[in-house]
Amino acid sequence: MVSIQVAGEALVxxxxxxxxxxxxxxxxxxxxxxxxxEVELSTEVGSDEHGQLIVEHLKASGVKLSEGSVSQSPTSTATVVLDGCANASYEFELNCTMGQLAxxxxxLLHTGSIAAFRSPSAQQIIELFAARPAGQLxxxxxxxxxxxxxxxxQAIGNVEKLCSLAHVVKLxxxxxxxxxxxxxxxxVLEHLLNLGASLAVMTFGARGCEARTRHCEVAVASRSVRTVDTIGAGDAFMAGLLxxxxxxxxxxxxLAGEKLDRGQLEAALELATACAGMTVARAGANPPTLEELQSFMAKTIA
Incomplete structure (x- = not known):
């Protein structure tokens, strides 16, 4: 498997x-x-009860917490509100300055969301991406x-700067x-490519997704599942795609700037939609394990 660093906020x-x-x-x-x-998360959590919950959750999923990620500030929180269609919205209390980011x-290096567009963490993440070693996706x-x-x-500027430094952009x-x-x-997808992304992907919830490169376009439908809630669906899609x-x-x-195979890209999007579908079919941000994903894919192919 692949070694991966993820940088950004962790909260409850x-x-x-x-x-x-x-x-x-x-x-x-x-x-x-x-x-x-092999995943390492560079973030900021408190030494409080919520922070300990996050540490244990990461450990249970085989994710290492980067050195310096535990601070004396309270762990960030997001209060979830579900509408009548089980779509989630959030009310935040944030403490994430990313002071120890290295x-x-x-x-592979991945980032996204709040820490990547708010100051001062956004500037640190941009610097992290700009200091990329050769051969890192x-x-x-x-x-x-x-x-x-x-x-x-400023937020749009931060977003577009990271788009210019990333090979893959999903929104x-x-x-x-x-x-x-x-x-x-x-x-939108053409603009992301013009900014510097090599692969631009847009998701449409229950309507699936569309991807574009300089050489091809691919659209994939979402999985038909019974939705419990949409918490973490986009993140599960991102994990599956990566x-x-x-x-x-x-x-x-x-990495080589070569033309992507259309069939391989379509298969990658199919796997990503499977991860998202499995996640919305159960409560909370609960993405599948490799064994669960393989079993799900085998059943859908059969």
Whole structure:
């Protein structure tokens, strides 16, 4: 498997009066850890009860916490509110300055969400991406939370800078609507490629996803499952996509700036939608293990 560094916030989602480990970067790290990769999460958590819950959650999924990630500040929280369609929204209390962020020699570096667009953590993450070693694949998921944006122009600047430094950029249709109001999917994906991404992917929830490179376009439908809630669905998609890229030929093609095989890209998106579908079919941000994913894929193929 592949060595992976994930940088960004870790927090606890509070819903039904219970605390559950969450945060987009943490969810992606857990998803990749459960899929068998050697994952290290660079983040900031407190030494409090919530922080300990996160540490234990990471350990259970085989994810290492980077040195210096435990601080004296309270662990960040996000109170989850579900609407009538089981879609999640969040109310945040954040403490994530990423004061000890340092690059390691991982084969893949991923970031996204709140820490990647808010100061001062965004500047540190951008510096981390800019200091990339040769041969490292980089990915980014904006996963925006508009209510937390303090300066729109600055946030968009941070997003676009990370897009320019990443090989793979995945965003939701909601991200796209906030970033580029009035733009259609084609224009958004083309813009991401023009910024510097080699593979641009947009997800549409129950309507599936679309990916674009300089040479091809691929659209894949979502999995038909009974939805319990959508918490962590996009993060599970991201973990599944990176797993498929990292364990096949796509990673080397992206690093070398080569044309991606359309069939391999479609298969990667199918696997990503499977991870998302399995996650929405059960409560909370609970991405599948490699064994669960393989079993699910075997049944759907059969």
């Amino acid at each position: 989602d509070i819903y039904n009066s219970q605390a559950h480990p969450g945060g987009s970067p943490l969810n992606v790290a857990v998803g990749l850890g459960r899929l068998g990769h 690059l390691n020699d991982a084969q 980089r990915s980014y998921d904006p996963n925006l939370r508009p209510a937390l944006v303090e300066n729109r122009a 939701s249709d909601e991200d796209a609507m906030w970033l580029y109001p009035g733009w259609d999917t084609d224009r 797993h498929a890229i990292a364990t096949g030929d796509l990673a080397q093609n992206l």
